[in-house]
Amino acid sequence: MNIIARSRLTHSLALILALAGGWSVQIHAREVAPAAATAARQEAPRPWLYENSDVPIDPAWLFGELPNGLRYAIRRNTVPPGQVSIRLRIDAGSLMERPDEKGYAHFMEHLTFRGSKYVPDGESKRLWQRLGVTFGSDSNAQTTPTGTTYALDLPNASPAGLDESVKILAGMMTDPNIIPVAVDAERAVVLAEMREGTNVGTRVGDATRALFFAGQPLGSHAPIGTAETLNAATAATLKAFHDRWYRPANAVISVSGDIDPKAMEALIRKYFSGWKATGKTAPAADFGKPDADAPTSAVVVQPGLPTTVTVAWLRPWQPKADTIVYNQRKLADMVALQMINRRLEEAARRGTASFLQASVDVQDVSRSVNGTFLSITALGEDWEKALQDARAIIEDAKRALATTQEIDREFAEMETVLAIGVENQDTEPSARQASDLVSAVDIRETTVSPQAALDIYRSARAIMTPDYMLEATRRTFTGDATRAMLVMPKAQPNAEARLAAALETPVEAASDVRLSASTVTMDDLPKLPPAGKVVSDEQLGTSGIRQIAFANGVKLMLFANDAETGKVRVNVRFGHGMLDLSPRQVEPTWAANYVLAANGIGKLGQREMDDLTNGRRLGFDFGIDDDAFELGALTRPADYKDQLRLFATKLAFPGWAGEPVERAKAGLLAAYDVSSTSPNAVLGRDLVWLLRDKDMRFRTPDKAEISALTPDRFKAFWAPILASGPIEVQLFGDVKPEEAVAAVAETFGALPARKARPVDPANAGIRFPAHNDRPLVLTHDGDRDQAAAVIAWPTGAGLDDTREARQLDILAQIISDRLFEKLRAVDGAAYSPQATSDWPLGFGKGQGYLAVVSQLKPERIDYFYKLVDEIAADLASRPVSNDELQRTLAPMAQLLTRASTGNAFWMSLLEGGTQDPRTITAMQTMMRDTLQVTAEDLQTLAAKYLVAGKSYSVTVLPKGGE
Known part of the structure; x- marks a missing residue:
């Protein structure tokens, strides 16, 4: 299972480790008595996944192995109902490539999906769609340095559909269409993927990987490959790579889903035994080992990126027996690391260090190294002081024992994560289970039940003594080789020599960086008035959803159910969102997501809030919807009452600490120039603002506006918003109804009646820009062969015609499919063209849009516009075929069916329902509106909206290429 309580990584380190093959920590820790484990081994052979391990076998899995060496694991899981998730992993990644084969493992992934024994060339996408599979999400593949995994989630796995799918997968592995015409066609797609994926981050990633893993294949074998090797690839050379690595002994199939494991086993034997x-x-x-004689430091000057330093202590990766003792020590090491991360974070928050952010992490990277990575984002350009400050905190951790209280705090935090896994095990989706098992295979470890993981973690507490944690910390920061990478937006004199010197220079241990024991409890929050009274309580039809009003005007939508055992979703909507903002001026809304959670409640600051929430499942997500501001959290039955109290006291007694404002400004300014470094980045910054006719509510602030924000200005803007306007509380999940009503009465129901905040009529609408005959040209600072094009048409807004809004989603999907077929599958001109529909429901008047976006080479821009015009004209002039319509509706139906089994789906549909009854009506017609669309409906919509004289277009070209 994944341990998700881990230190945060800077962009550069996250990228390098991700490119190196995935950096999520897999901890497979289980506890059984040694004698019992020995007896179990004597009674029966342990399944192949558990060889050389004494961890308890997860009995939910059926393990097996075919005579040809293929291994499999199957389990029954009905989350979501009807779905079967299959993961087929081949132990062949970029590290298995010869120097002249760089990119072959990934190229083979593309060819395998393109066509095979039972799939005509280019028909793969259509075939899966007819089975209700959404291409790219339900059917996909990933190539890493150590393997290639094919993923298939069959949403409605009928016996016939499952039989056909397993047969197709077998044909993909044994007999893909590795023929010249397919190789040439897919080569263009892979090169387009390389072009679109190349950016400042990947360039830094390549340089960092080359430094950290010098002398090892990982240092020079990115999964995407090189243009030289990809262009030189032939059907013969790719076939040779396939024959060498696509072998049954290198394959593992993991299946989790709504199926009898024995029936699935029979299908695997039926179709894979002949391989x-x-x-x-x-x-x-x-894969080699770290080279102690390789260079220790490097500098990358990359305009657009903030100044960062990454230090690595590298040790050889060694296969380890996945034993109980091994996992106990690994878990204890993680807790030791988290103590350091908390100290680093506290120093950054207080502003007592010269870094904006710093964290440490330990990872096994692609079976090539076991490394400790220190990531630092400097405040300004003084990276030397930032490095010194971070190292000083680490030096202090290596010098003196931690207190028992510190250990207990970090132990409780991780224990909560594992306990939540136990609570939610009945709702763990099949896709995650299937993926987790092949991930365990990849790192050569095992997988167990959530309860076993929690048990072994708790048993590890006994070894987490101050002495052990000190030894673990010292061990963590040693290695056979030490490396440091400095990334900066502009050159500095003698930077590499200074970096090498800084790495070698001893530092004094920091003082006054250790955190005192916590005494903060929920009783330290500001007191709320007595509980409010319920004035109405109504059932929403026969759905089980209740709408409850309190005397102070707060309204509750309560849906108590056990669809997701152990989970409670809380969403608090207050005020009017975008409707409370002016379209004519920039407001500090951009800072709210970073600041509102961090500036505390009452007199409690961020540090106290951390202590208050430690060991609990309490969250703080903030968002701005069209017609409301939102506070959201996923919590659990034991914590949801306190979650409600946190949100209620946040609105009633907000804290206004200044440090979070200054930190948010520093972070945004440091990363601001990234928004100019690629076509996608430019569109991410400007496109919605342009398609909203330069409405300032959708504009990204410039550097001057960010710099000008002060804590007082932030408070002056947000204080009245937090204090006024209507409140709607949505509470969905595993709660007892009357207890939930009482909990809301004691929190939101207890608040004083809110001041009304009328919506300015000038804020109530949104506009689409006037038609332009020639595209607006924007520029980016990235590669000269990268460009992007957008064309959009105005549509509608509001709740009065949600049927049309939903049918436009279907029209957009059909346009996306046609673009995929032509731009990608046939021409190889683009990797991920797409069309999207935006119909804002919160604006009573205004215009949404249907937009088509694609990255391309600059010379293909005109072709893109011509192709989109042809598609639009064709859709308006004649109905789509029944096959094309059903290939769109079948996956959509399955997506909606799966989504509807979870509370998040219904919460999103019902947002605002206590304020506007039309929301309830729109929810009730969701399925019908979406799935009962006809080809004639779509033709009518295309003729109505895809009008050439109303479109607006944007082109992004490399600077100097206008």
């Missing part, structure tokens, strides 16, 4: 390896078995790839 026979071709040619000689390749020797195991040598």
